[in-house]
Amino acid sequence: MPGTISFDGLATGINTTETVDKLIEVESRPKILKEAEKARLENQLSAWQEVNSKLLDLRTQAQEIWKASTWTTLSATSSNENILTATASSDAQPGTYTIEVTQLAQAHQISTGGYSSDLDTVGTGTLTVTVGAKSVDITVDSSNNTLRGLADAINQADVGATASVIYDGSQYRLLVTSDQTGTANTVSLTATGFTLTTTTVQDAQDASINFGSGTGAITITSSSNQIEDVIPGVTLNLVNASPGTQVTVSMSRDTSGVEEKIQAFVDAYNTAMEFIGEQFKFDPQTNTGGILMGDRTLLTIQTRIQSMIASPVATGGDITSLRSIGLKLDDDGVLSFDTAKFQEAVAQDPGAVKNLFRTAGRTEHAKVSFVYAGKDAVEPSSSGYQVVITRAAERAAVTGASAVGSLTIDSTNDTLTLALDGGTSFTVTLEQKTYASAADLAAEIQAKVNAAAPAGEVSVSESGGTLTITSQKYGSASKVQIISGNALSNLGFTAGDQDSGVDVAGTINGESATGVGQTLTGDDGNPNTDGVTLKVELTAQDLVDAGGSVTTTLHFAKGVGNKFDEYLQGLTQPLIGTIGMKETALENSIDSMAEYIKELEDRLDQRRESLLEQFYRMEKAVNEFNSQGNYLMNALSGLNANWKWNG
Structure with a gap:
């Protein structure tokens, strides 16, 4: 009983504690089995958490590979950095140029x-x-x-x-x-x-360079020794003037950054697959296997990842597999990367190499271009998806009702209040002067509106003297509203004139799509084209010329980087990912097991107290019997002594 001080075997000679412990040990067998089962589940949870961590790292490396910035890096080199150096941005294109620095810019x-x-x-x-x-x-x-x-x-x-x-x-x-x-x-x-x-x-002095080396070399001056607008995407840094010295500036693709990211992907792949492989190993000497041995979910993950490495990709070129650019699986499933073979492939077809990792697509119409395909989009067969454009995106435009010729703007007719693209209204004040033509006036209105507009931009044109103000945004968000101003009648506009643009409309693979401006996107839930995005630059006249609609064919293929990113996202997404649900199920089982073990422990504690109570009562009863026996023996001994004396 609780709080009872027990003196083992004082009456019976029985070791009460040891006896109770033995009995409890026998009755603890179910608890021991449950604790072993709980430990097994905890080991499985730990293993799945490790799988998740390694796959998250693999996904991160896959994302790095398919980023556009990874594949647009160029390096700029100068044949004489004592005269000039060069740096290239992502907008630069490969090429070689000859430059002579004849004079440096200097400050007055x-x-x-x-x-x-x-x-x-x-x-x-x-x-x-x-x-x-x-x-x-x-x-x-x-x-x-x-x-x-x-x-x-x-x-x-x-x-x-x-x-x-x-x-x-x-x-x-x-x-x-x-x-x-x-x-x-x-x-x-x-x-x-x-x-x-x-x-x-x-003296103040401009920099001067000769671009090219022939008789047609172009002389270019600049107020700065950093010249950015000669070669697109390239900044020339002038160091010293050296008339007569030709410097060669070359832009070439920098594969070192890509190689580093591919190697990081290879390392993450091998680390993840090695750990997954360990879960399926069996040691016959110890008769033990991996913690997740026999798990069908993990086996499916392993098989799917390996197949993505080996599967071909429709890149639009002759290079269609990772093996062809130096990524190879050996007999043990270890992935290796041959950078020399990669560099050869890049030199042969850089676009195809890039498309191996990134989703690439095309259509058969020059004014319809592929933009993106989300994780739920399904790659089309070789025949592609049919795209039907039934409406072209249009911009809002307001045209004056009367022509404008030579016009003098003064304080009586110099203001115009309007609103653009859903923004708040604003007022512009035109420069007071005489404008020789409607074209001059259109240029003034365009400059003042674009400088003052809180949202959007416009182009202002004239035809036959009639002015038209056109929003530069496409779609239903494109709006032009003439509100007021003392120049309205002179410009041919009326307060309240307004127009809204329209969004592109059409279908992709016969499935519904939503247009926003010139962007057409397959609707959520579409069986094949969910998230497929196109840019449609067709005009209303293009549709009229085609008989009311334009039909083309879309082809796209997902690169390895995109496939890994999408698949691993479905595995590693917290709570709702495949591994997340596995972890949640194991955590729930472990919690339930812990509660059951606690209940068993409580029952065993109660059983121990009950047994101790029973032994205590037995000891007490035996002790009482012993006391009574001693009393009787003493009484009998006294009677026997008295009887002998009386005799």
Whole structure:
């Protein structure tokens, strides 16, 4: 019984605790079996968590491979980096160019006459500092009328120049340098009320290069030594001028970054597959197998992943398998990567190599292009999916009711209030002058509207003198609304004129699709085209010319990177992924098992107390019997003694 102090076998000589322990041990067999089962489930949960972790890493590496940025990296090299260097962005294209740097850009620099000290006063009045087209007036008074004071005031004026005081060995001078190079950024100091002389220390100068090496070489000037608009996506960094020296700038595909990401994918694949393989191993010596041995879900995962590595991909080229670019599975299922073979494949067909990893698609119409296919989209057969466009996307446009010729804009007819693309209304004020033609007026309206619009942009055109304001956005979100303004009647518009665009409409593989602007996307739940996205640049006239609708064929294939990403997402997604549901089921079983084991422990504790109580009562009863026996024996001994005495 609880709290009872037990003295084993005081009456009976029986070791009560040991006896009870033996009995409880026999009755604990079901609990021991359940604890072993719980430990097995916990080991399985731990193994599945490890599988999930390794597959998540594999998915991360797969995502890195199929990113567009992975495949657009170019490296720019210069044959003489002492003259110029080059860097390439993702917009650059492979190519080789010849450049001669004839002159570097330099900043304009002027200085004042000499003074005996940097604290000498220069007078008072106004100092106008001009850098290019920007001017700032600085009041010069007793607080700043020294060389040092002027330097501080110029630096605080934020005019685009930096001032300092220099010592030439005998005198102090104020030195002012333009913050930017080029002839457009010359510096001048104009003093009013006092005298300040200046001289040029360094002329403003533009950079100059000759692009090309033949008689038709093009001379290009730039205010900066960084030239970005000569070769698309390439920045030229001019280091030194060297007239007569030709420098070769080359843009080539940088495969090193791609190779690193593919190797990381290979390593993650081998790590995951090695761990999964260990779960199916059986050791005949110990007669034990892997923790997840025989699990059909894991076996399916292993088989599916291996098949994705080996399956061909329709890339649109001759390179259609990972093996053809250097990724090979050996007899033990270990994936290896031959970078030399990869580089050969990239040189042969870079587009096909990229398409091995990324989803690629095309249509048979120049104005309908493939954009994307989601994880639920099904690759079409070789015959492709039929795409039918029944409506082209259009932009909102408002056209004036009357023509405009030469027109003078003044304060009585210079305002126009409108709203664009769902944004708030705004008012523009046209420049007051005489416009020679409707085309001139259209250009003014377009510039002012685009500068002031809180949302959207427009193009303003004229035909026969009639103005048309057109939103640059396509679809139902495209809106132009004329609200008010004193220029309406002169421009041919009326308050309330408005128009809305329309979205593209059509079907993909006979399945419903939703248009937003020029984008057509297969609807959620479609059996084959869920998430398939197209860009449709057809016009309404194109549909009229085709008899009311345009039909084309869509082909697309998912690359290995996309397939891995989509499949592994379905496995590793928390709670609802295949592995997540496995983990949840195991966690629930473990929790139920723990509760059942706790119930068994409580019952055993109660059983132990009951047995101890029974043994306690037995000891107590035996002790009482022993006491009574001793009493009787003593009584009999006394009677026997008395009987002998009386005799």
